[in-house]
Amino acid sequence: MKKKFLNLPRLHKQAIAAAVDFLFVPLTLIAALALHFDAPSINSFADYVWVIVAAPLVSIPIFARIGLYRAIIRYIDHKIVETALTGAAGAVTVLAGMASLFSRIDFTLTPFVIFAANLVLYLLTSRFIARGYFLGSNSGRTRVAIYGAGGAGVQLANALMSSKEYLPVLFVDDNPQLLKTAIAGIKVHSPARLDELVASHGIAAVLLAMPSLSRSEQRAIIDRLTPLKVKVKVTASMQQLVTGSTRADDVREILIEDLLSRDPVAPQAELLSVCIKGKSVCVSGAGGSIGSELCRQIVKLAPKRLVMLELSEFALYAIDQELRNFTAAHGLEIELVPFMGSVSDYSKSKEIFQRFQVETVYHAAAYKHVPLVEQNPIEGIRNNVFGTLNFARAAVGAKVKCFVLVSSDKAVRPTNVMGSTKRVAELILQAFSRQHTSTRFCMVRFGNVLGSSGSVVPLFRRQIAARGPVTLTHPEITRYFMTIPEAAQLVLQAGSMGKGGDVFVLDMGEPVKIADLARKMVLLSGQELRSEDAPGGIELRYVGLRPGEKLYEELLIGDNVTGTEHPLIMRAEEAEIAWPFLELMLKQLDDACTRGEHDVIRSQLRKMVPEFSPSSDIDDHLWKVQGRSGAKFEAERIAEIA
Known part of the structure; x- marks a missing residue:
């Protein structure tokens, strides 16, 4: 019966309410x-028979005029009180005026005042009873507490009253003036x-309903x-509520961003746009986690052209379509050029x-998954180095x-x-910056970005949803950790400050x-x-730790670091x-890769990067099948200790 009524056309429901x-x-x-x-x-009512007959004929059109029947019963709130008072006042005023002009009895306002009060009571009671009926019982709804009894909390509570998922039971708030009061x-x-x-x-x-809190306050x-x-x-967030991109009753799971204590710093517009606005820009690895976000940030800064280079067909297709839809929706005239x-x-x-005519290059293409590169070191070297x-070299050649x-x-x-x-790769660009002054080279070094491919957070979330176990290495x-958008913004800003051969390090908190x-x-x-x-x-x-993995990551090799304008x-x-x-070391490394000599490769990497201290044996599958790794690794370590 209830479902059948709810499925009726809107006009039919209004007609039933009026009836x-x-x-x-x-x-x-x-x-x-x-x-x-x-x-x-019976005699007492005789003189009022025509008023009783006229009451619905007068009231219903007035109720319809003020919008009483436009309100959806399931979603009515405190505004219905104003509508009911207005409707009752209008109907009773008209009836009382008619009675004073046309009735043969001694006119008195008292019965009409009582009628007005009864009418308001009837209108409100009937609507809220119907609302309760159509919303159904509270069984099956999740009982929730709303943390924050301010404007956002009240909006959330009102919105959830009519939801099928959550039942707001109580407010929690730090404001002592609100304690023991009732809101909504x-x-x-x-x-x-x-x-x-x-x-x-x-x-x-x-449900935490305090959108204006800083990240550190929210984390507390x-x-x-x-x-x-x-x-x-x-x-x-307050920004999402103000812009209307989300509703007051939209609640989401806690994200790792919410657990980070550091508040994001607003980007500096002049640093963001100096290498991009009106220029031809290229992003390598354009379909990856960082590369795709760089592309999103770049198109917002109005470049003349964005060239996207990506090895994965699907990843390139996805970012190209996303950016084309974005530029079309925002009326941006940017030439998008995808290259596989x-x-x-x-x-x-x-x-x-x-x-x-590329003027600025952001080189984000890299193999970065530690265990996979450990198992495929030659491919990692070919791509990353x-x-x-x-x-x-191509950038230098094209100026x-x-x-x-x-x-x-x-x-x-x-x-x-x-x-x-x-x-x-950093050493190459440092050396190039001394050799080729026509191109300004710089590097931006940072840690894990949240939500990137291979990130531990989505893995944990899936494991928790499956009731465990949650697997950790140590x-x-x-x-x-840093969010992808913030990391991309900082990369763009750091690139603007480069003088040549700079190694920029982001403050990761x-x-x-x-x-x-x-x-x-x-x-x-x-x-x-x-x-x-x-x-x-x-x-x-x-x-246990995976091959090549270490307990602590660092951002600086030495202590020689200075601040910047950011x-x-x-x-x-x-x-x-x-x-x-x-150049000579790279030639020797290239030759070792061509011959598949993993022991020479490792030795050459350690010459180029003296700080490189392998935490595990050579893990390349072909090398292990040949049985040439374990004894040699142990011999190397013994020799190193000696």
Whole structure:
């Protein structure tokens, strides 16, 4: 019956509501007259029969005119009170005026005042009873507490009242003036009582409705909520609410960004646009995590042309389509030029730079997954080292003005092939900057970006959803984290400050212990960690460090670092290798790769990067099948110690 009614056309529902009012309005007037007369009888109502008949004929058109029937019953709120008062006042005024002009009895306002009160009571009661009926019972809805009884919290509560998923049970707020008050019919409590409130009210989730908080303030509250073993979700940011890109009742899962203590610093517009606005720009690795975000940021800065170079067909298609839709929607006249290809292809790269008059290059193409590069070191070297070499040579040959390398914190005292290849790429650009003054080379070094391919966070989320186990490599492992958009913005700004051979290091905030991150993610999802008291909880399982992995990442090789005009960007002075010597070492490395001599490759990398200290044996599959790794690695380590 309920479902059948809800599926009716809107006009039919309005007609049914008007018909019900047509029946009950005269009954409401009869009740008012009965209250007016001390001992009501049939004779008492005789002179009011025509008024009783006229009541619905007058009231219904007035109710329709003021929009009473336009309100959707399931979603009515406090505004219905104003509508009901206006409708009742209008209807009673007209009826009282008619009675004073046309009635033969002694006119008195008293029954009409009582009728007005009854009519308001009827209109409100009927609407809220119907609303409760159509919303159904509260069973099956998740009982939630809303943290924040301000404007956003009240909007959220009103929106959730009509939802099928959440039932707002109480507010929590730090403001002592709001304690023990009721807002939107929901009582406000102190956060100090959350422990007992969760248990006594059956709270399954806490919704954080304080969109104007800074990230550090929000993290302090999340830390307070973590031990409660309830799901914690947050509302949209104030900017999203103001722009209308999201609704007040949109809540999302806690993201790792919410667990970072450092607040993002607003980008400096002049630094962002100096190498991009009105220029022809090229991004390598344009379909990757950082490369695609660089492309998104670049098109917003109005370049003349954006050339996208990407080896993966699907990744290139995806970013190209996304940017074409974006530029069309925003009326941007930017030439988008997608190229499938590799940075290792010198001839094609140079031709692209020349024919499209590229002025600025952001080189983000790289193999970066540590265990995979450890197992495929030659491919990692070909792409990360010689790809960078060829791409930089092509930039010099085409007289590109600015070349920015996206580097990694794993280039600092590397323990794996990937990190050492990124450090060699840095050395190449440092040497080129001394050899070729027509192109300004610089590097930007930072840590892990959130949501990138291979990131641990999506893995943890999937494992938690599957009830575990959550796998970690080591209880003490820590990493720096930064959001992809912020990292891309800082890369663009750092590139603008380069003078030649600069190594820029981004301030990544405090390193995060991965085990702590995993625990928080489990608890904030409303799950328990496995223990003696909770044998059914989610297990944290340590599987050991992977080949080439180290416990702590660093951003600086030495201590020689200076600030820049941006508070989150530092300039490091790192050791260099003069080009004639580096060129010879690269030739020897290339020959070793061609011959597949992994022991020579490792030895050559250690010559080029003295800080390179491999944490594991050579892990290349073909090399291991040939049985040439274990004994040699041990001999090397013994010789090194001796």
